[in-house]
């Protein structure tokens with residue numbers, strides 16, 4: 001649309017600063033941000049995700065939103081990162097497994113489709129990994145070498161940051177604390193029983209409250225009820241916090257990780273979650289003797305998009321020079 005307009009007179013001597021785009025394709029909304037090389041958000045937009053219309057429609061929506069930002073930015077993005085719900089093959093840039101709420105998303109070639117449209121490199125990550133990339137790059141755990149990230153959203157996701165890098169494991173499932181057993185006997189969305197997700201996800205908080213009261217409430221409404229002193233709502237959030245602490249203690253015992261960042265919609269009720277988490281950690285301190293630090297997300301709803309931009313920035317950096325000094329002259 002801007003192609004036919006005359007180019008504005010701009011000074012040509014100053015090189016344009018690098019800009020990176022981050023895209024968060026979630027089940028209900030798609031968020032796109034443009035970030036500076038320091039990961040400061042320069043501009044952003046949020047649009048509904050057409051999850052029922054299939055992968056092509058979802059990616060087209062993301063590209064349209066990005067196009068809107070690029071049209072009002074003086075600089076085109078150098079590279080684009082995408083954080084997407086579901087299990088993804090980051091290397092192949094493809095979605096492997098997606099939940100029922102997405103149509104023809106599993107198997108979709110996300111990066112190839114976007115690179116063909118944009119002409120710049122595109123990188124794909126699972127949304128929880130992108131969340132942790134964002135918080136570790138510029139958020140609540142910036143500079144920390146070892147972190148477990150947990151997202152308490154519709155489900156419970158997890159990701160691991162070890163020695164200053166994402167550790168995905170051989171099957172991309174490292175850090176998935178939401179689906180480890182030992183948290184009671186309730187049926188989980190994954191088909192298992194007694195997983196952390198049955199107590200600490202937004203959906204579960206609503207379900208546990210309904211079991212106690214017969215009332216249908218969102219996790220947010222249950223949090224509001226807890227704020228008014230509703231004992232059932234307080235008990236549900238207390239159980240969620242205690243369960244999160246248990247997952248933290250398991251991780252600390254297994255990996256000696258002592259820093260934890262909690263995001264997702266449920267974590268906005270931090271005033272309700274933090275006391276039971278801290279009480280459980282105080283009751284059973286880790287064997288390392290080192291105190292555990294548990295913090296809420298600092299980037300909030302933008303964490304996934306900023307984390308995706310962070311991945312794009314990392315991938316765009318020139319490869320480090322070879323360690324062998326003074327390679328033999330080639331001339």
Ligand SMILES: [Zn+2]
Nearest residue numbers: 179188190195
């Ligand atoms: Zn499960």
